[in-house]
Amino acid sequence: VASERAEIEAEIDESPRRRSTTLTRDDIIEAxxxxxxxxxxxxxxxxxxxxxxxxxxxxxxxxxxxKEQLLDAVGALVxxxxxxxxxxxxxxxxxxxxxxxxxxxxHALTAYPGLATFLLDRPIxxxxxxxxxxxxxxxxxxxxxxxxxxxxxATFHTYVFGLVSMETRFRPLKRGRKPDSDAILINVxxxxxxxxxxxxxxxxxxxxxxxxx
Amino acid sequence: VASERAEIEAEIDESPRRRSTTLTRDDIIEAxxxxxxxxxxxxxxxxxxxxxxxxxxxxxxxxxxxKEQLLDAVGALVxxxxxxxxxxxxxxxxxxxxxxxxxxxxHALTAYPGLATFLLDRPIxxxxxxxxxxxxxxxxxxxxxxxxxxxxxATFHTYVFGLVSMETRFRPLKRGRKPDSDAILINVxxxxxxxxxxxxxxxxxxxxxxxxx
DNA sequence: ACCTGAACACCGTTCAAGT
DNA sequence: ACCTGAACACCGTTCAAGT
Numbered sequence: 001v002a003s004e005r006a007e008i009e010a011e012i013d014e015s016p017r018r019r020s021t022t023l024t025r026d027d028i029i030e031a032x033x034x035x036x037x038x039x040x041x042x043x044x045x046x047x048x049x050x051x052x053x054x055x056x057x058x059x060x061x062x063x064x065x066x067k068e069q070l071l072d073a074v075g076a077l078v079x080x081x082x083x084x085x086x087x088x089x090x091x092x093x094x095x096x097x098x099x100x101x102x103x104x105x106x107h108a109l110t111a112y113p114g115l116a117t118f119l120l121d122r123p124i125x126x127x128x129x130x131x132x133x134x135x136x137x138x139x140x141x142x143x144x145x146x147x148x149x150x151x152x153x154a155t156f157h158t159y160v161f162g163l164v165s166m167e168t169r170f171r172p173l174k175r176g177r178k179p180d181s182d183a184i185l186i187n188v189x190x191x192x193x194x195x196x197x198x199x200x201x202x203x204x205x206x207x208x209x210x211x212x213x
Numbered sequence: 214v215a216s217e218r219a220e221i222e223a224e225i226d227e228s229p230r231r232r233s234t235t236l237t238r239d240d241i242i243e244a245x246x247x248x249x250x251x252x253x254x255x256x257x258x259x260x261x262x263x264x265x266x267x268x269x270x271x272x273x274x275x276x277x278x279x280k281e282q283l284l285d286a287v288g289a290l291v292x293x294x295x296x297x298x299x300x301x302x303x304x305x306x307x308x309x310x311x312x313x314x315x316x317x318x319x320h321a322l323t324a325y326p327g328l329a330t331f332l333l334d335r336p337i338x339x340x341x342x343x344x345x346x347x348x349x350x351x352x353x354x355x356x357x358x359x360x361x362x363x364x365x366x367a368t369f370h371t372y373v374f375g376l377v378s379m380e381t382r383f384r385p386l387k388r389g390r391k392p393d394s395d396a397i398l399i400n401v402x403x404x405x406x407x408x409x410x411x412x413x414x415x416x417x418x419x420x421x422x423x424x425x426x
Numbered sequence: 427a428c429c430t431g432a433a434c435a436c437c438g439t440t441c442a443a444g445t
Numbered sequence: 446a447c448c449t450g451a452a453c454a455c456c457g458t459t460c461a462a463g464t
Contacts (some may be wrong), residue, residue: 001248119329120378155410162375165333197368
């Protein structure tokens with residue numbers, strides 16, 4: 001088996017990722033995901049994608065009508081993975097689930113530079129709607145009125161995406177180094193900042209509920 | 214004078230915006246701003262910009278080293294205008310100033326499709342840092358500790374930009390028509406939603422201050 | 427200093443053709 | 446159905462040259 005492997009590898013040493021049979025939709029999404037993780041959305045070109053797959057630039061167009069739709073699929077995959085990584089929080093209270101989802105969504109999307117801002121310019125998908133980690137219906141079950149549930153849900157959605165889309169600005173916080181002049185100035189780490197923001201939102205939503213205008 | 218004007222206009226009827234003397238930096242920024250307002254960031258090309266100015270595509274490169282730097286200047290201009298539109302709020306309390314700034318920033322940036330998401334991917338400028346409508350120092354003067362002031366400031370900054378960058382998704386809310394499937398579902402208008410979010414943040418920040426962890 | 431003209435090195439994508 | 450090959454219609458930008 002070892003010699004067989006070596007033989008194959010020698011044969012294909014110039015085509016980076018050879019698939020066994022024919023190209024599939026998932027092959028393309030996976031290759032695109034790898035490239036985005038490596039060089040960001042701006043670094044993904046249909047020609048580089050084709051090179052990595054060992055095909056011609058036009059091959060992907062048999063599975064996706066445009067580059068935008070391919071990136072939509074990559075975005076849906078990443079967001080779905082973030083949601084799955086959050087399954088352990090399913091039984092917690094709504095506030096703890098939101099906190100957990102904010103962290104996982106942030107760390108998932110920041111691994112793919114430019115993906116969050118790409119998604120922000122696109123129509124919202126069902127996958128994206130699940131982003132705050134809690135649905136409108138679940139807010140209602142937690143005792144919110146229909147209007148309050150929608151408002152609270154949209155507010156969390158807005159904040160979490162605001163958080164994610166400013167990823168580059170939080171980068172200097174991740175290391176212990178002194179802040180760059182172009183960074184947001186906070187003396188704490190990213191996770192502490194996320195916790196603070198979530199605490200603020202949770203406390204604020206509770207206060208809005210008990211003191212209706 | 215009138216006949217002179219007519220003569221000139223007849224002569225240049227195919228070059229849309231003729232400047233009187235030589236090109237200036239502000240001429241270029243203004244033309245770029247117009248194009249972005251009309252067709253969005255994606256619709257701005259150096260060739261179209263040159264056409265509108267009646268020059269060659271390379272002329273702008275004498276004033277800006279890249280298209281990105283030109284867009285930075287446009288973004289700074291728009292954000293500065295939003296801040297100036299907010300001068301009337303300068304004497305209000307910090308919470309009312311933040312509310313006012315959230316509304317003006319949202320409406321200013323949504324007039325330029327794609328500009329908010331472009332700015333999110335760029336290093337932060339001094340103009341952008343003024344976006345929440347209140348500085349870290351002013352939070353301190355309002356009685357917050359240095360750490361609390363930084364956190365509160367960054368939280369507002371994050372929320373307001375989250376709000377602005379999701380502009381396209383709030384669009385169905387602006388008219389009375391039934392929501393598209395790709396819109397965030399809220400039964401209220403954009404301004405009511407902004408007020409709700411700001412109320413939540415203000416109440417939450419107050420609660421965080423009185424109940425330190 | 428200010429701007430032009432031509433070209434380079436890319437893009438995403440259409441289109442007709444191959445198997 | 447699945448993929449190729451060549452081309453089209455663009456981009457931002459470099460570079461040398463004009464005035």
